[in-house]
Amino acid sequence: MEQHKIYLTEQEVPRQWYNIAADIKPLLTPPLDPGTGQPMDPAKLRAIFPESLIEQEISDQRWIDIPEAVLDALLIYRPSPLLRARRLEQYLGTPARIYFKNESNSPSGSHKPNTAIPQAYYNKQAGVKRLTTETGAGQWGSALAFATKHFGLECTVYMVRRSYEQKPFRKSMMNMYGAKLIPSPSDQTAAGRAILAAMPDTPGSLGIAISEAVEDALNHDDARYALGSVLNHVMLHQTIIGLETKKQMAKAGIKPDVLVACAGGGSNFAGLVFPFVPDKLAGAAIRMVAVEPAACPSMTKGVYAYDFGDTGKLTPLMKMYTLGHDFIPPGIHAGGLRYHGMSPLVSALLQAKIIEATARTQLACFEAALLFAQLEGIVPAPESSHAIVAAIDEALKAKKEGQAKDITFLLSGHGHFDMSAYDAYLSGELSDYEYPAEAVAESLKKLPQV
Numbered sequence: 038m039e040q041h042k043i044y045l046t047e048q049e050v051p052r053q054w055y056n057i058a059a060d061i062k063p064l065l066t067p068p069l070d071p072g073t074g075q076p077m078d079p080a081k082l083r084a085i086f087p088e089s090l091i092e093q094e095i096s097d098q099r100w101i102d103i104p105e106a107v108l109d110a111l112l113i114y115r116p117s118p119l120l121r122a123r124r125l126e127q128y129l130g131t132p133a134r135i136y137f138k139n140e141s142n143s144p145s146g147s148h149k150p151n152t153a154i155p156q157a158y159y160n161k162q163a164g165v166k167r168l169t170t171e172t173g174a175g176q177w178g179s180a181l182a183f184a185t186k187h188f189g190l191e192c193t194v195y196m197v198r199r200s201y202e203q204k205p206f207r208k209s210m211m212n213m214y215g216a217k218l219i220p221s222p223s224d225q226t227a228a229g230r231a232i233l234a235a236m237p238d239t240p241g242s243l244g245i246a247i248s249e250a251v252e253d254a255l256n257h258d259d260a261r262y263a264l265g266s267v268l269n270h271v272m273l274h275q276t277i278i279g280l281e282t283k284k285q286m287a288k289a290g291i292k293p294d295v296l297v298a299c300a301g302g303g304s305n306f307a308g309l310v311f312p313f314v315p316d317k318l319a320g321a322a323i324r325m326v327a328v329e330p331a332a333c334p335s336m337t338k339g340v341y342a343y344d345f346g347d348t349g350k351l352t353p354l355m356k357m358y359t360l361g362h363d364f365i366p367p368g369i370h371a372g373g374l375r376y377h378g379m380s381p382l383v384s385a386l387l388q389a390k391i392i393e394a395t396a397r398t399q400l401a402c403f404e405a406a407l408l409f410a411q412l413e414g415i416v417p418a419p420e421s422s423h424a425i426v427a428a429i430d431e432a433l434k435a436k437k438e439g440q441a442k443d444i445t446f447l448l449s450g451h452g453h454f455d456m457s458a459y460d461a462y463l464s465g466e467l468s469d470y471e472y473p474a475e476a477v478a479e480s481l482k483k484l485p486q487v
């Protein structure tokens with residue numbers, strides 16, 4: 038009998054994270070100090086991050102132990118199931134098998150607690166009292182609010198104004214977990230005040246909110262900053278997704294042909310695919326496809342260059358695919374994908390052609406989300422719908438070629454807090470955004486000279 042739901046026991050949950058840095062050393066680029074243009078002195082990061090996370094950020098050790106207390110918290114919702122989307126396959130009439138790793142069952146509804154939990158833990162161990170952060174769609178803010186409450190820390194969340202207005206119930210959730218919320222840009226920080234003075238009606242962006250959260254942490258000794266994506270240690274924590282997936286595939290005899298995930302800062306994509314990269318480097322024919330929004334296409338339209346991670350230029354320079362640090366993406370509903378840059382590790386793999394990138398428009402994503410909800414019953418996050426539409430395209434390609442491929446996508450989260458977006462789609466009020474070519478060109482002119 039074919040198996041359609043592949044589960045692991047709690048004992049089978051991985052006890053170590055996989056650090057891809059060990060296997061792609063020639064591709065790595067150091068973060069640079071914007072003041073000197075020289076590789077960043079890790080000690081300088083101590084005002085923002087605890088030592089243990091800085092060590093993970095620069096580590097090239099292949100396997101890193103998951104602390105017992107972190108594992109215990111992860112087991113609140115892990116392991117997550119690998120499911121077969123049979124009704125979607127039948128609807129498409131494809132010989133391909135479509136699987137999805139479902140990360141929407143976590144407390145806050147996405148993959149983000151996989152890193153929020155260890156980040157809160159390591160900060161608590163280091164004696165930090167409060168974490169500051171940014172949030173776009175609200176997924177990261179609610180994950181960190183949950184994790185900080187779990188380990189007894191305070192949490193301040195700068196929420197992109199556009200999402201603050203679109204998603205009132207994400208705010209309620211963060212308030213329930215005990216976090217303090219500030220719409221960004223705000224008048225609480227110099228970075229926020231500067232943006233407000235120049236653009237009073239701005240919808241905000243992740244780049245701006247990061248500047249505000251970093252500034253808050255720099256100005257308070259007992260506070261540190263937590264980032265929900267982009268950085269190496271975040272990618273590391275998310276590998277628990279792909280490590281579980283590998284075990285599930287081995288159990289069910291699945292040989293993966295195509296892995297698909299959406300990409301904003303790159304963490305859910307990295308989480309799924311990084312553990313498979315050694316297999317690919319050893320010759321396995323696995324394609325790895327990152328899907329980004331056509332309105333914010335850092336990988337398919339950006340440049341591979343050193344840039345700031347934030348609009349206010351407070352972060353080190355990272356070599357990554359970028360649209361420019363002061364590019365403010367159009368207000369698409371997939372708020373978690375509205376980021377100008379991309380994880381340096383994911384960027385390096387793309388540059389080396391180990392992974393692929395593709396972009397999809399907002400309406401195509403919503404159409405796929407509706408189909409998935411009607412066939413498989415799950416309302417996906419608008420971010421995750423980028424992975425769904427690309428997985429559908431892969432399944433249709435397999436149909437044309439008459440090939441029974443195994444396609445696996447990552448359902449990074451559910452869309453239960455995105456109902457106003459789905460309402461707008463259903464009533465025909467949503468539209469596609471033109472790719473903002475001029476704004477990107479303008480922003481790319483301001484890349485730092487390295």
Ligand SMILES: *Cc1c(COP(=O)(O)O)cnc(C)c1O
Nearest residue numbers: 176266301302303304305373450
């Ligand atoms: C934050 C988020 C994303 C995008 O972030 P990545 O770091 O690229 O994973 C995607 N999907 C969901 C549901 C999210 O919450």
